[in-house]
Amino acid sequence: RLRTWDSRSQVHEPVDRNFRQAFSELDRLKDKLAVGDAVIEKAAYIYRKALEKGLVRGRSISALIASALYAACRDTETPRTLKDIGQASNIKRKDIARCYRLLLRELNLKMPVVDPVKCISRIASKAGLSEKTKRKATKILQTAEENKISAGKDPMGLAAAALYVACVTNGENKTQRDVAEAAGVTEVTIRNRYKGLKIALNL
Amino acid sequence: MPQTKPIVSVENVVASASVDQKMDLNEITKTFPDVEYHPDQFPGLVFRLKTPKTATLIFTSGKMVCTGSKSEEMARKAVKTVVQKLRKGGIKVKKDATVQIQNIVASINLGGKIHLEQAARTLPRSMYEPEQFPGLIHRMLDPKTVILLFSSGKLVCTGAKQEPDVYRSVNNLHALLEEKNLMIYD
DNA sequence: GCTTTAAAAAGTAAAGT
């Protein structure tokens, strides 16, 4: 898979040494975050662009790799949060967010706005929810989504609330705490999003 | 023509100043017991005024930074008041301070909701990351300011060096939002 | 890059009642 980049490593330049470190780090993160090869290759591509622009000078290479991976997730609409990347890479969320903004500005990257619907599967599998509930939650988000209740809200909080509502309607016994934990948000957030969802859906 | 008239209110003004002489911060600390000065933590001394409610940082170089004012004039007045208090406290200050406005922060209400998602796609130099912050961050080139846009139709404009720039920024953005049909009026 | 100051916007979080 990373053949394209590995072939360049045959030439022993400092840049290639840097690439090797980046690739091994990305491979390690790939397993921890369970993302596909396409995401890793995109992250490697973004990282290479950052190297070419000289964005690594005086900066943490690890933080740049982690943020390149976050950018790749965003670009491919792979639902991974800054928190996820932070835990997998042992780099503070704030540092990854700062590097990510740097990548957006310096490389002129345009990312799609996170779609809460794309977050449903990940939360559902972590919480062990049924396919039926996932489908219901998707419908809920599409209906409410998004006339406007989603603007400014954390996509994971919206998806978690939709899944919780779907559980209740489908009689799947899952607590707010279960869903909140799987989504990485608090129960309070689920309750708050639930209020808006209830109004938007006339529940 | 904008459909509504934005309500603008200046919330904070940051000004730099200088009395062009070295200052003994330890001496100020002795005569003004409620100032904060922790040189190991930060080189500036914090001198707070109750009226206007401001905080002025004083450095050994005689340079200062005044924050918290609600207007350009209030910031200049605050600096004068600080120098006046220092003199009354026995600290020798030969010249009056020269003041420069460095930043003006204002909150604005456009009077209609903003379609943030669409704005994120159509506004240049903007970033919208709801996972990190609920507002869309837009960098305006002229005037050079940064505006935070919220779906409620409220804004925060920062980076302006004079009040007219705040109004110009808001009017530019408001016209742009209407032009691109990103405003939702009741 | 960090440290300190102030302020608004709206969302999220944590702690205490």
Add this chain to the structure above:
DNA sequence: ACTTTACTTTTAAAAGC
């Protein structure tokens, strides 16, 4: 559950690490 406090973002200057 509710309230309070606090942190996220943006901006600018100051002196020094």
